[in-house]
Amino acid sequence: xxxxxxxxMRRAGDLYAMEAALCRRGLGPVAGVDExxxxxxxxxxxVAAVSLPPTARLEELNDSKLLTEAARERVFxxxxxxxxxxxxxxxxxxxxxxxxVGVCNLEGMRLAVARLEERPGYVLTDGFPVAGMPVRSxxxxxxxxxxxxxxxxxxxxxVTRDRMMHELDGRYPHYGFAVHKGYGTALHAAALHQWGPCxxxxxxxxxxxxxxxx
Numbered sequence: 001x002x003x004x005x006x007x008x009m010r011r012a013g014d015l016y017a018m019e020a021a022l023c024r025r026g027l028g029p030v031a032g033v034d035e036x037x038x039x040x041x042x043x044x045x046x047v048a049a050v051s052l053p054p055t056a057r058l059e060e061l062n063d064s065k066l067l068t069e070a071a072r073e074r075v076f077x078x079x080x081x082x083x084x085x086x087x088x089x090x091x092x093x094x095x096x097x098x099x100x101v102g103v104c105n106l107e108g109m110r111l112a113v114a115r116l117e118e119r120p121g122y123v124l125t126d127g128f129p130v131a132g133m134p135v136r137s138x139x140x141x142x143x144x145x146x147x148x149x150x151x152x153x154x155x156x157x158x159v160t161r162d163r164m165m166h167e168l169d170g171r172y173p174h175y176g177f178a179v180h181k182g183y184g185t186a187l188h189a190a191a192l193h194q195w196g197p198c199x200x201x202x203x204x205x206x207x208x209x210x211x212x213x214x
Contacts, residue, residue, distance in 0.1 A: 015061065015148045018140070022122050023054060027136070031085075031120035032149025033109045036064070036157035038101055041205040042175070042182035042198075043165050044090040045101060047108030048157035051085040051120050052149050058082065063144040064154040069162065076159040079152055087115035088160055097204040106130055126150050172198050 014020075019030040031051040037043060052058075058078050060071050067075065079086065089111045091104040109130050113123055122136050124147045129139035143150035162181055169178035175191045175198065182188070182200075184207055192201075192211050201208045 015146070015151065016057070018124070018147045019052070019149055020054075027122040028054065029085075029118065029120050030122045030124060030147075030149055031113055031116060032124045032126075032143065032147055032151070032153040033112060033130075034064075034126045034144055034150055034154035034157050035105055035108065036154070036161040037182065038105055040182035040202075041184050041208050042093065042188070042201045043168060043177065044092050044161060045096060045104055045108065046088060046090045046157045046161040046164070047105065047112045048086065048088045048153045048160065049109070049112035049116055049123075050079065050149050050152040050156055051116055051118065052152060053083045056082055056084065056148070058148070058152070061148060061151050061155070063142075063151055064158040065144075067155070072155050072159050072162075075152075075155045079156065084152065085116045085118055086156055087112045087117075088156065089115065090160075090164070093200055093202045096202050100204075101202075106132075110134065124150050126154065168200055172200060 022028060022030050029051045031049050033049045035047045037045045058075060060075050064072055089108045096104055109125060110132055114134050120135055123133055124143055125137060125139050126143035127139060127141060130137060140146055144154040165177045165181045174195045176187050180188045196211050197208050203209060
């Protein structure tokens with residue numbers, strides 16, 4: 001199993017260049033993996049794996065954090081209409097509390113890759129290498145700005161999670177989940193202070209636990 005050190009890519013190049021180079025060496029298809037919600041204190045952690053068709057060039061594709069919510073939705077729909085292979089897995093707050101967000105994140109990356117309909121020849125992960133991947137893999141620093149498949153995985157994870165947070169907002173309207181998506185904003189902190197945590201909060205997180213002890 002090839003386990004190279006994390007690689008830093010220069011953004012000046014083509015977003016698709018790294019995948020194309022791997023495919024030319026017979027290592028394709030290439031899948032990208034990314035997550036959304038690791039730093040949130042409420043809601044699920046969502047991990048996505050995406051394998052793009054070799055000729056895919058998706059309009060507006062970029063690091064999900066650099067896109068507006070509307071742009072992410074457009075890219076997500078373009079991905080669904082393309083021949084991209086997409087797989088996701090989600091971890092609820094109770095499991096994150098029991099096992100730790102880091103453990104869930106790493107397991108989710110491996111599972112998402114394993115759930116792809118076609119086994120990739122190579123996997124690119126955002127930021128750091130992941131041990132135990134079912135195929136050869138490489139951690140790419142700022143991968144969501146350097147590799148199209150990682151950027152696509154970030155968009156899928158983010159849009160999937162945001163839609164889940166909108167649903168939770170309907171069940172728990174006091175917290176503003178549709179606005180802050182479970183992250184520790186001032187609005188969220190004020191709601192926690194007034195209402196205390198709900199079932200969708202991560203009780204092991206310090207900013208939530210303090211309200212359990214109150």
